[in-house]
Amino acid sequence: MSNYSPNLSLLFHALADPTRRAILARLAEAPARVTDLAGPTGLRLPTVMRHLAVLEEAGLLSTSKDGRTRTCALVPAALAPAQTWLDERRAAWEARLDRLEAFVTNATKEPEK
Secondary structure, X not given: OOOXXXXXXXXXXHHOOHHHHHHHHXXXXXXXXXXXXXXXXXXXXXXHHHHHHHHHHOOOXXXXXXXXXXXXXXXXXXXXXXXXXXXXXXXXXXXXXXXHHHHHHHHHOOOOO
16 A cells, blocks of 8 residues: 555544544643543543553654643644545545546437437
8 A cells, every 4th residue: 555654543543532532622722731631521530541642652642741740732743644645545536536527428428410
């Protein structure tokens, strides 16, 4: 497969969960402490930490620790492989649909007399 990124599966796996997408949406506003991210989810802290580990493994967030406080920040550039993959799929399907449109147009033309 062309331009295959080994991290692409990790990226799509991380994005597949609604809780992780909600965490990413929150981090898109500004970096946040883990406890601040856990609050709105209604999940226990260990569960949120597992979600954060998946996001960090996919490269979608980075964490820093200051004393006992762990802060998370979004890494937007990590979405580039997914965007590239989706763009390639879109281009392939648009080309197929263009060929189908041309075929249908040619097939439905009245024969010239």
